[in-house]
Amino acid sequence: MSASRFSVAALAAALSLATSVASARSDDPIGALLGGSTAAERDVEVTGSVDAAPEAGRAHAAAPVRVASPQPPAQDYPVDLLISLANDAVFTPDPYPKGRRSDPRMIKLQVLLDRNNASTGVIDGIFGDNVVKGVMAFEEMQGHQVDGRIDPEIWAALERTSAEPVLVPYTITPEDVAGPFVPTMPQDYAEQAQLPGLAYRDAAEMLAERFHMDEAFLRRLNPDVTFAEAGAEIIVANPGKPLKAKVAHIIADKARKQIRGYDDAGKLIVAYPATIGSSDMPSPTGTHAVKAIAINPDYWYRPKVNFVQGTNTSALRLPPGPNGPVGATWVGLDKPTYGLHGTPEPSKIDKTNSHGCVRLTNWDARELAGLVQPGVPVDFQEPPSAPAEDAPVAETPAPSDPVAEAPPVAAPPLQRAPIEVPNRIPLASERRAER
DSSP, X not given: OOGGGOOHHHHHHHHHHHXXXXXXXXXXXXXXXXXXXXXXXXXXXXXXXXXXXXXXTOOOOOOOOOOSSOOOOSSOOOHHHHHHHHHTOOOOOSOOOOTTOOOHHHHHHHHHHHHTTBOOSSBOSOOOHHXXXXXXXXXXXXXXXXXXXXXXXHHHHHHHHOOSOSEEEEEOOHHHHHOOOOSSOOSSHHHHTTSSOOOOSSHHHHHHHHTTBOHHHHHHHOTTOOSOSTTOEEEEEOOOOOOOSOOOEEEEETTTTEEEEEOTTSOEEEEEEOEEOOSSSOOOOEXXXXXEEEESOEEEEOTXXXXXXXXXXXXXXXXXXXXXXXXXXXXXXXXXXXXXEOOSOGGGTTTSOOSSSEEOXXXXXXXXHHHOOTTOEEEEXXXXXXXXXXXXXXXXXXXXXXXXXOOOOOOXXXXXXXXXXXXXXXXXXXXXXXX
16 A cells, blocks of 8 residues: 555545644643643543452452454544555654544654564554653663653654664465464353463454554554455554563563563663552562463463452363463463463553553563573562552463473572662653542
């Protein structure tokens, strides 16, 4: 697809939309990122729902079946124009549109941050806390003042790292549509335990994760594609390749809701948005160590030890798959039953609670698993003034057969003080707590 396919009507509609965007109020949430708003104007509303974690020991009704296909947002740029503008986007201080509309500048920003190992989670072209966290991580990597704002200097630094288009064509292969798929994934663990695997729902969900995208955004870019036939050409994000390095130390930042990995020299080399426990079932405290790594693990549901899901009171072994409770990757800690893992719902990272563990997108969890080894310390950094108290027992996957669980490894003492972030933008969760 190219800009030459625009109709006059589509171009006129796009120009009208661009005019309305440019004239948006100066207190637009994106102003905080672009450096054009005051502190009083930074009350950013994040998108996505918030699901409360089930209380330990209390039975809950089985959740309904997940909706089959996310729907793209309405009133957006014409698709061809959105693609062209995203690839050609340049820095501008103009405010971004509010709500669920994808903006071409934000698409480019998310892809460039992803390529520079400062993940924003799903790529969807929409501003939110996870974008601010990615910007802050890139600033730290660059030795820039860490404030979460995109300015011309940071934009130029990102552009210098890569000149490839951020949205590119891809042809669906026979392997992509071959499956196996689970079109309707039950939420009840007893029903999941009867399945041969907890696979993707369809090729669209699989391809969205492969290219680090929100599924609704993938469908928005390809409105006439069924994702059921090989040979169809689609437009996808062009994210970064997996990092080839070694992480020597991990910080699980509970306040920022972010996992940050540092090398032997103490330099930040990778960062991911994360869901880290909940108020009812907090994550561990202090410093722990990576104990074992499992790719595509089975999952053990143990209601007498963990939490009770629905009316399931007996232990269950759930088969592996990306739509399992811990996704497709498990990085276990030396604190029994705790770990860092994937998720079946990547768009909800940092927008929902967990049962005490650390959730990442499946692709971020898989990359992290390749960067660490048993013994790497994981420092759970508490929010300011947070009480240090131990956590209840959390999720437990069954160890994957090819990956032997290593004996407990004592975490070595940290060699530096916790990292301080000066003059940063308060995240939405922190602003809500102050009210």
